[in-house]
Amino acid sequence: MQSLALGPFALSVDRVLLLLAVLAALFAGWISSRRNGRNPEPALLTILLVGVLGARMGFVLHFSGDYLANPVQIIDIRDGGFWxxxxxxxxxxxxxxxxxxxxxxxxxxxxxxxxxxLVWGATAIPLAQLQSNTRSLPDMVLMTPAGEQVNLRDYTGEPIVLNVWASWCPPCVREMPVLEQAQHDYPGVQFLFANLGEDSVTVEAFLMQLDVELKHVLLDQQNQLGQHYGSRGLPTTLFIDAEGQLQDTHLGELSVASLKSRLASILPDQLPQ
Structure with missing residues (x-):
């Protein structure tokens, strides 16, 4: 399972586990301070905030060249850029x-x-073991907008970035130019674009209106990928190595920097610069 749906919102499972750990820490701190001492809630929240800011600044400094080209993105944490x-x-x-x-x-x-x-470790470790059952690229047939059948396993042999998107999804639209450019920047990676639930006419009209050229567009009208990988949010991007094994996932909009960071998981000998 990669993400959970909470009403109209979707959260990656790792962030849900972090939230549970924070809530457990707040509760334990409150219980332990009832008889003696002070409630550590303000301190815990400050520590969390400092940790998040530190993770963000470390990531921004690591990819400073990309962020300096568009400084507004430094404060746009929707790209999930944290070290x-x-x-x-x-x-x-x-x-x-x-x-x-x-x-x-x-x-x-x-x-x-x-x-x-302890709460984070007790939930994260079993989840990692559970996710190992869905790491392999499935033997799944999808259609292209032209009506051709394509088996996903036909793409094994090279690293794969599999982006699941829809035309009605604003962050999907915003990240499309980044992924379009990445096709040219990383010729050794197969970029696949699986549209969720829309027909070929809608997909082709949308891409023409957006003026982006995507090389490998597929139609996942039955949400087969979401069911296989346990993903319930859009956009979802899967990073799969040359052997067809899932190495990393990203829920939400990708920036140039966050895409480079995730690509490192499937390009161990060719780290993005």
Whole structure:
């Protein structure tokens, strides 16, 4: 399972697990502070904020060239551009500062942090094992807008970026020029564009109106890909290695920088610059 639908919204599973861990930490901190000490909720939220900002700034600095070309994207976190290493370092330093300077918080804050880590580990590890059952590219036949049948496994042998989109999805539309350009920037990668639930007339008219040229457009009218990979949101982009194994996923709009970051998972010997 890659994402969950919450009403009209979709969240990637890893973010849902992080949210559960944060809620567990807040609850544990509140319980542990009822008799003695202070509620660590403000400290926990500050640590979380510092960690998120650190993760974002680390990612932006790593791909500074791409962000400087369009500085507005620095604050547009919808591209999912976060570097977990700088986030963990920032959050840890902030937590240590609280533990050092505010002794009255040490017990409750420590219990909250440990609880959050345990909840995250207890959910993330089983999920990773469950996801391993759907890592292989399925033996699935889809149609092209021209009416030809294509088996997805015919594309194995080269790394694959499989983008699931629809014409009514605003972030799908916004990321299309990025993916169109990527076809030319990474000729050793197969870019596949699986439209969800629309007919060939609608798809071709939309692409013509948007003025983008996509090389491999497929029609997934029965949401077969979403059922196989457990994806319930758009756009979803799957990063599959040359052996047909899923290595990474991205729910939401891609920027140039976040696409480069994800491509590293299927181009281990050719890291994007």
């Amino acid at each position: 977990w290493v700088s986030g963990v370092v920032s959050g840890t330093l902030c937590a240590l500062m609280y533990l050092w300077r505010q002794p009255e918080l040490r017990r409750s804050l420590s219990i909250a942090l440990v609880t959050g880590l």
